[in-house]
Amino acid sequence: MCGIVGYVGWREAETVIVAGLKRMEYRGYDSAGIAVVTADGVVSRKKAGKLVNLETELVEHPLASSHQGIGHTRWATHGGPTDENAHPHLGRTGRVALVHNGIIENFAQLRAELVADGVEFASDTDSEAVAHLLEREVLDGHGLTEAMRRTVGRLEGSFTLVAIDAQCPDTVVAARRSSPLVVGVGDKEMFLASDVASFIEHTREAIELGQDQIVEITPDSVAVTTFDAEEAPVRPYHIDWDLSAAEKGGYDWFMRKEIFEQPKAVSDTLLGRIGADRLLVLDEMRIDVAHLRSIDSIIVVACGTAYHAGLIAKYAIEHWTRIPVEVELASEFRYRDPIVTSRTLVVTISQSGETADTLMAVRHAREQRAKVVSICNTNGATIPRESDAVIYTHAGPEIGVASTKGFTTQLIACYLLGLYLAQIRDAKFGDEIASLVRELEALPAKMDEVLDDLGTTLALARDLMDCSVVLFLGRHVGYPVALEGALKLKEISYMHAEGFAAGELKHGPIALVEEGLPVFIVVPPRGRDQLHDKVVSNIQEVRARGARTIVLAERDDAEAERFADVFLPLPTVPTLFQPVLAILPLQEFACEVATLKGHDVDQPRNLAKSVTVE
Numbered sequence: 001m002c003g004i005v006g007y008v009g010w011r012e013a014e015t016v017i018v019a020g021l022k023r024m025e026y027r028g029y030d031s032a033g034i035a036v037v038t039a040d041g042v043v044s045r046k047k048a049g050k051l052v053n054l055e056t057e058l059v060e061h062p063l064a065s066s067h068q069g070i071g072h073t074r075w076a077t078h079g080g081p082t083d084e085n086a087h088p089h090l091g092r093t094g095r096v097a098l099v100h101n102g103i104i105e106n107f108a109q110l111r112a113e114l115v116a117d118g119v120e121f122a123s124d125t126d127s128e129a130v131a132h133l134l135e136r137e138v139l140d141g142h143g144l145t146e147a148m149r150r151t152v153g154r155l156e157g158s159f160t161l162v163a164i165d166a167q168c169p170d171t172v173v174a175a176r177r178s179s180p181l182v183v184g185v186g187d188k189e190m191f192l193a194s195d196v197a198s199f200i201e202h203t204r205e206a207i208e209l210g211q212d213q214i215v216e217i218t219p220d221s222v223a224v225t226t227f228d229a230e231e232a233p234v235r236p237y238h239i240d241w242d243l244s245a246a247e248k249g250g251y252d253w254f255m256r257k258e259i260f261e262q263p264k265a266v267s268d269t270l271l272g273r274i275g276a277d278r279l280l281v282l283d284e285m286r287i288d289v290a291h292l293r294s295i296d297s298i299i300v301v302a303c304g305t306a307y308h309a310g311l312i313a314k315y316a317i318e319h320w321t322r323i324p325v326e327v328e329l330a331s332e333f334r335y336r337d338p339i340v341t342s343r344t345l346v347v348t349i350s351q352s353g354e355t356a357d358t359l360m361a362v363r364h365a366r367e368q369r370a371k372v373v374s375i376c377n378t379n380g381a382t383i384p385r386e387s388d389a390v391i392y393t394h395a396g397p398e399i400g401v402a403s404t405k406g407f408t409t410q411l412i413a414c415y416l417l418g419l420y421l422a423q424i425r426d427a428k429f430g431d432e433i434a435s436l437v438r439e440l441e442a443l444p445a446k447m448d449e450v451l452d453d454l455g456t457t458l459a460l461a462r463d464l465m466d467c468s469v470v471l472f473l474g475r476h477v478g479y480p481v482a483l484e485g486a487l488k489l490k491e492i493s494y495m496h497a498e499g500f501a502a503g504e505l506k507h508g509p510i511a512l513v514e515e516g517l518p519v520f521i522v523v524p525p526r527g528r529d530q531l532h533d534k535v536v537s538n539i540q541e542v543r544a545r546g547a548r549t550i551v552l553a554e555r556d557d558a559e560a561e562r563f564a565d566v567f568l569p570l571p572t573v574p575t576l577f578q579p580v581l582a583i584l585p586l587q588e589f590a591c592e593v594a595t596l597k598g599h600d601v602d603q604p605r606n607l608a609k610s611v612t613v614e
């Protein structure tokens with residue numbers, strides 16, 4: 001949600017900033033802007049719409065050379081996506097320019113105060129008020145860093161702020177509260193960004209910023225202090241992926257590339273977590289084993305796709321550990337006064353690690369004295385930093401707005417957590433765990449098999465691209481797969497898609513079924529209870545009413561294939577692991593439909609990758 005860049009060094013600031021914004025456009029793409037310090041003071045350009053509009057503006061109205069500047073790509077909250085509301089915002093005299101990610105909750109009050117002081121607002125944004133406050137402090141004689149400190153003292157809400165001052169050469173200053181910001185450390189140059197992808201082509205050395213910290217960068221230095229002016233420890237780290245991970249590598253979309261990266265992402269997520277005896281080694285579980293043995297309930301909290309991963313985790317964790325698991329949408333969690341005690345383990349799942357709803361749930365859970373384990377893909381993000389333990393999914397950067405490898409690696413992390421809990425609580429015999437772990441290790445090769453055989457899925461996308469409604473059905477862990485398949489299709493193809501529990505259909509939604517309606521059905525592997533047979537009956541129910549059935553089932557499942565208009569075969573795996581395979585054709589189907597419809601798959605309308613507002 002909004003991408004921010006700051007640069008100071010020896011390169012042309014405009015080039016670095018625009019390239020950095022390009023890599024972060026997935027975070028928001030309503031409008032974009034840049035401001036640099038030149039010999040004539042601060043100069044800015046900003047434009048509504050995608051970054052390309054700003055690039056055109058920069059060609060038509062070039063900026064003077066500069067080595068110090070800030071940039072922003074926006075996902076609108078306060079004020080629509082117009083040129084005026086685009087960032088950067090300038091102070092009244094134009095001496096200071098500022099970009100902001102987040103929401104200033106006491107904005108109305110600040111704006112009223114500034115208006116009473118004679119300030120005329122040029123935009124409808126909350127961010128502009130901060131630019132005016134900051135400039136007022138600077139005009140009062142405070143240096144930019146001190147002015148920033150005084151300004152953040154007036155703000156309520158969440159924010160990353162990055163600012164330049166025409167009279168403060170070779171310096172960019174930023175502040176961070178509950179919103180992401182990292183420093184990139186180069187050779188005689190420094191970068192600031194919401195995401196390391198923005199500067200990965202220049203440096204792989206980064207510094208994490210903590211909550212409520214201010215950073216001042218110059219070409220040779222990084223100084224981090226707290227909002228209370230205390231010196232803060234600097235936490236450097238090395239980024240373990242390179243530029244190629246942040247580029248499309250020959251694919252038409254990041255989403256498509258990320259779909260095909262999943263086997264590797266899954267094996268990377270398993271790496272180092274399995275011992276020679278095929279038992280689990282989760283060194284990162286920094287929660288005392290005695291405590292984990294004593295927990296009596298688990299609540300999984302997440303949003304969107306990550307929530308669907310959580311729904312699958314419930315089946316697995318309950319089955320292996322017999323600990324009751326609830327799964328809750330993060331945006332609902334704290335508002336229902338959940339029953340959380342010191343014996344509850346709260347598990348959050350978040351690809352970005354910055355989702356505000358999930359972050360608030362972490363804080364709420366910890367206030368209730370629960371321990372929080374986070375499953376996250378982004379090193380050093382706010383959610384893992386504020387959790388008691390973290391299991392990182394090693395998926396590499398996920399840039400397509402629709403989550404794909406984020407989802408499958410979240411599933412792997414959930415399986416690892418469930419099996420680990422079963423192991424330390426002696427809920428399963430070692431050989432049972434080892435045999436499941438072997439099945440996990442076999443998944444990447446089976447994922448490759450599915451991804452190598454997507455011809456039918458692509459043809460199906462061509463056939464169905466003009467349908468107005470598509471349904472997805474599943475039972476047991478196939479049900480969240482159906483929800484996720486429908487979400488993928490909705491968010492990038494803008495088609496009306498719904499996922500239902502297959503058994504629930506007859507309680508209402510079956511009324512939607514009419515001649516020719518495409519219905520995807522995820523059929524579980526055979527042999528477990530009557531799960532398989534029940535779903536085969538559900539296929540017949542919809543087929544009898546004219547639906548066109550698209551059946552995902554084990555390769556040699558003749559019974560399921562008999563009732564399929566289109567059959568999408570899957571390799572055999574244990575039921576609980578089938579989602580890792582079954583979701584692959586559904587992701588590719590959504591990606592292809594959206595491509596054929598001419599949509600921007602990586603930047604679907606109204607969405608942003610990292611949702612840092614509640």
Ligand code: F6R
Nearest residue numbers: 304305306350351352355402403
């Ligand atoms: C859908 C999607 C979203 C995210 C959700 C949570 O494709 O990507 O539904 O899953 O916004 O995001 P994270 O995992 O970053 O907390």
